[in-house]
Amino acid sequence: xxxxxxxxxxxxxxxxxxxxxxxxxxxxxxxxxxxxxxxxxxxxxxxxxxxxxxxxxxxxxxxxxxxxxxxxxxxxxxxxxxxxxxxxxxxxxxxxxxxxxxxxxxxxxxxxxxxxxxxxxxxxxxxxxxxxxxxxxxxxxxxxxxxxxxxxxxxxxxxxxxxxxxxxxxxxxxxxxxxxxxxxxxxxxxxxxxxxxxxxxxxxxxxxxxxxxxxxxxxxxxxxxxxxxxxxxxxxxxxxxxxxxxxxxxxxxxxxxxxxxxxxxxxxxxxxxxxxxxxxxxxxxxxxxxxxxxxxxxxxxxxxxxxxxxxxxxxxxxxxxxxxxxxxxxxxxxxxxxxxxxxxxxxxxxxxxxxxxxxxxxxxxxxxxxxxxxxxxxxxxxxxxxxxxxxxxxxxxxxxxxxxxx
Amino acid sequence: xxxxxxxxxxxxxxxxxxxxxxxxxxxxxxxxxxxxxxxxxxxxxxxxxxxxxxxxxxxxxxxxxxxxxxxxxxxxxxxxxxxxxxxxxxxxxxxxxxxxxxxxxxxxxxxxxxxxxxxxxxxxxxxxxxxxxxxxxxxxxxxxxxxxxxxxxxxxxxxxxxxxxxxxxxxxxxxxxxxxxxxxxxxxxxxxxxxxxxxxxxxxxxxxxxxxxxxxxxxxxxxxxxxxxxxxxxxxxxxxxxxxxxxxxxxxxxxxxxxxxxxxxxxxxxxxxxxxxxxxxxxxxxxxxxxxxxxxxxxxxxxxxxxxxxxxxxxxxxxxxxxxxxxxxxxxxxxxxxxxxxxxxxxxxxxxxxxxxxxxxxxxxxxxxxxxxxxxxxx
Numbered sequence: 001x002x003x004x005x006x007x008x009x010x011x012x013x014x015x016x017x018x019x020x021x022x023x024x025x026x027x028x029x030x031x032x033x034x035x036x037x038x039x040x041x042x043x044x045x046x047x048x049x050x051x052x053x054x055x056x057x058x059x060x061x062x063x064x065x066x067x068x069x070x071x072x073x074x075x076x077x078x079x080x081x082x083x084x085x086x087x088x089x090x091x092x093x094x095x096x097x098x099x100x101x102x103x104x105x106x107x108x109x110x111x112x113x114x115x116x117x118x119x120x121x122x123x124x125x126x127x128x129x130x131x132x133x134x135x136x137x138x139x140x141x142x143x144x145x146x147x148x149x150x151x152x153x154x155x156x157x158x159x160x161x162x163x164x165x166x167x168x169x170x171x172x173x174x175x176x177x178x179x180x181x182x183x184x185x186x187x188x189x190x191x192x193x194x195x196x197x198x199x200x201x202x203x204x205x206x207x208x209x210x211x212x213x214x215x216x217x218x219x220x221x222x223x224x225x226x227x228x229x230x231x232x233x234x235x236x237x238x239x240x241x242x243x244x245x246x247x248x249x250x251x252x253x254x255x256x257x258x259x260x261x262x263x264x265x266x267x268x269x270x271x272x273x274x275x276x277x278x279x280x281x282x283x284x285x286x287x288x289x290x291x292x293x294x295x296x297x298x299x300x301x302x303x304x305x306x307x308x309x310x311x312x313x314x315x316x317x318x319x320x321x322x323x324x325x326x327x328x329x330x331x332x333x334x335x336x337x338x339x340x341x342x343x344x345x346x347x348x349x350x351x352x353x354x355x356x357x358x359x360x361x362x363x364x365x366x367x368x369x370x371x372x373x374x375x376x377x378x379x380x381x382x383x384x385x386x387x388x389x390x391x392x393x394x395x396x397x398x399x400x401x402x403x404x405x406x
Numbered sequence: 407x408x409x410x411x412x413x414x415x416x417x418x419x420x421x422x423x424x425x426x427x428x429x430x431x432x433x434x435x436x437x438x439x440x441x442x443x444x445x446x447x448x449x450x451x452x453x454x455x456x457x458x459x460x461x462x463x464x465x466x467x468x469x470x471x472x473x474x475x476x477x478x479x480x481x482x483x484x485x486x487x488x489x490x491x492x493x494x495x496x497x498x499x500x501x502x503x504x505x506x507x508x509x510x511x512x513x514x515x516x517x518x519x520x521x522x523x524x525x526x527x528x529x530x531x532x533x534x535x536x537x538x539x540x541x542x543x544x545x546x547x548x549x550x551x552x553x554x555x556x557x558x559x560x561x562x563x564x565x566x567x568x569x570x571x572x573x574x575x576x577x578x579x580x581x582x583x584x585x586x587x588x589x590x591x592x593x594x595x596x597x598x599x600x601x602x603x604x605x606x607x608x609x610x611x612x613x614x615x616x617x618x619x620x621x622x623x624x625x626x627x628x629x630x631x632x633x634x635x636x637x638x639x640x641x642x643x644x645x646x647x648x649x650x651x652x653x654x655x656x657x658x659x660x661x662x663x664x665x666x667x668x669x670x671x672x673x674x675x676x677x678x679x680x681x682x683x684x685x686x687x688x689x690x691x692x693x694x695x696x697x698x699x700x701x702x703x704x705x706x707x708x709x710x711x712x713x714x715x716x717x718x719x720x721x722x723x724x725x726x727x728x729x730x731x732x733x734x735x736x737x738x739x740x741x742x743x744x745x746x747x748x749x750x751x752x753x754x755x756x757x758x759x760x761x762x763x764x765x766x767x768x769x770x771x772x773x774x775x776x777x778x779x780x781x782x783x784x785x
Contacts, residue, residue: 052528052530053530104650109563110542112563118521120603121521121525121599122525124448124602125526127448134606137603137606137607138607138769141563141565141769142542143563143564143565143771144769147653147769147770147771150653151653156652157650158571158574158649158650158651158652158773159653159771161563161564162561162563163561163562164543164559164561165541165542175560175575175578178582182578182582198529199517199540202529203540205529205532206529206532206533207534207537207538258557258558258559260505260547260556260558262547262550262554262555262556265538265539265544277556391543392541392544393541393561395543395547
């Protein structure tokens with residue numbers, strides 16, 4: 001455990017294990033297959049009534065598979081779905097590298113076990129006495145799922161839970177990266193999680209940010225986002241330490257950028273200044289030029305405002321050369337989990353040398369020239385990737401992920 | 407790297423203004439609880455609320471027009487901490503300062519209103535004006551906009567220990583040379599729904615006062631407000647070791663977990679004081695047992711009988727109390743404690759060179775830090 005700040009700077013940071021649960025599948029292998037096949041995993045919402053919403057669809061993780069092969073845990077039936085998602089993702093990561101013992105954890109979320117809060121409020125509204133109320137209250141807080149997961153695997157490290165809206169997952173990875181890079185810690189667990197909840201679903205619907213149609217990021221006919229859910233966990237370790245113990249290196253995190261765009265609580269600055277600042281900082285931190293980037297996994301929510309601002313920022317900084325896709329087109333926007341899940345997509349792209357697709361795409365906005373990975377994945381040499389996440393509150397985060405040579 | 411407190415600000419149920427509230431604490435005052443009701447017509451609960459006068463210096467800003475109470479509390483405390491440090495140049499600040507926001511329940515008033523509309527009238531009745539304010543980082547976003555911060559801004563969520571976790575994050579951030587300051591703000595707003603939840607969780611008392619360290623524990627009273635600590639490299643109180651935090655799985659193991667946390671903080675000055683998070687619940691006895699074993703000579707004080715349980719704000723309030731104790735060599739009297747206690751209680755003659763802040767949340771998280779007076783402040 002590292003307590004005091006260290007003078008060691010700019011250490012290299014490896015990803016030594018990863019685990020993922022999303023509508024695209026359970027685990028890295030299924031997920032890679034879904035990305036390759038450009039599977040559309042957005043389906044009609046089944047968790048709550050959407051009869052009075054404009055949007056009727058979301059990317060959903062099937063409940064019946066969530067608790068398969070899970071380690072035994074007392075009172076596990078009381079845990080929220082979000083806890084089960086994190087447990088499943090963490091289990092996959094720890095199975096890959098059983099010697100990884102984290103000093104610390106930095107995780108992102110936006111609403112954690114919100115649906116338990118909803119159940120509780122409905123009981124209050126009905127003046128009902130419900131036996132489950134204390135369990136709902138104890139398991140509703142957003143930090144609870146990661147505490148549950150750490151507890152289950154006997155990890156006693158401290159944990160910071162970042163709730164920077166939709167940028168949370170990338171913020172968590174970025175902060176974890178900086179903690180290892182600066183020598184504060186040697187090994188950090190990071191990632192993000194979020195489970196679909198009625199309150200959040202209706203919230204985006206009320207803003208007319210979500211769409212009754214297909215999710216079409218960067219398409220001229222785009223009409224909005226669809227929500228998703230899931231969890232992604234990455235194990236970060238100082239590179240030399242990982243190499244010394246013979247750990248398998250999945251990728252290297254090279255850079256991180258964060259910016260705050262004070263334009264509006266829910267809308268990005270149309271000039272793309274916040275997004276651009278985050279990407280520029282990430283490249284600066286990685287000591288790389290824009291030309292070094294082979295693929296951008298965009299935030300790409302498919303809302304008119306986000307995609308216009310992000311497209312402008314990307315084309316201003318990178319021109320129209322770099323392939324870009326938003327994988328949210330396939331599984332929806334998993335909010336606090338998105339940055340973590342998409343970072344894992346990037347790692348899979350680096351490992352298997354392909355570009356994940358942006359499905360439901362026709363043509364870009366009139367004045368925008370982006371090189372979209374349209375509708376199908378394809379094989380390509382990929383060494384360096386930028387992954388973006390932007391959120392309410394004007395929070396913007398970008399990370400640079402690179403393939404390890406050899 | 408030296409991490410020091412540069413400025414302080416708070417909005418508490420006893421008022422705002424560091425010196426004003428500190429004097430009231432030293433005089434043994436406590437906030438007055440008022441009943442909080444709900445539109446569903448169910449039973450009222452007592453809460454320590456923020457007096458209107460406490461927000462009179464809040465700067466006008468377009469972002470605060472529709473913002474929830476939590477954003478107003480945070481803005482008032484944050485701006486006050488910057489003023490305390492003599493920082494006013496917004497443009498310069500934007501590049502030098504990071505914001506770390508600590509929150510537990512967040513914008514619960516608007517969240518409840520938003521969800522109530524869904525339950526009572528259907529999804530198509532939900533207000534698009536309310537939803538953005540329900541997001542956990544809304545209050546941080548408003549404060550960043552008010553202060554012109556365009557760089558690093560993080561909102562951390564957790565239980566009552568989240569305030570210290572935010573200080574730890576500030577230390578992470580200030581280990582980078584690019585930043586000069588980190589403003590840590592902890593905030594909370596009270597609502598009937600929270601009180602009802604805490605009651606059903608068997609942690610709430612039906613009427614004040616909060617009686618810390620009683621056996622059996624009688625329960626706590628919720629409160630609201632914000633605390634802000636501006637951290638930099640040259641200030642008036644030094645933050646020493648900050649424990650990275652941990653959790654307890656069961657209440658039974660809490661004493662051992664706290665003991666481990668205090669031991670890992672390492673040896674400090676003698677005699678030392680502990681600003682405890684005792685709030686009238688099960689955590690009180692665990693805190694006393696662990697402190698008695700690890701820091702047997704320590705004086706223990708908890709501000710919660712005076713302020714109430716401020717959850718997200720509570721840890722930052724504790725840090726401010728600790729800093730004030732080091733600045734003034736005084737601790738306020740311990741309110742409503744039993745006559746006989748197995749530890750030292752604050753007296754007028756004590757001298758503190760070293761203070762430990764111990765935050766034990768009600769939902770399994772634990773954190774602690776040690777701070778000390780800088781030579782200029784030591785008598």
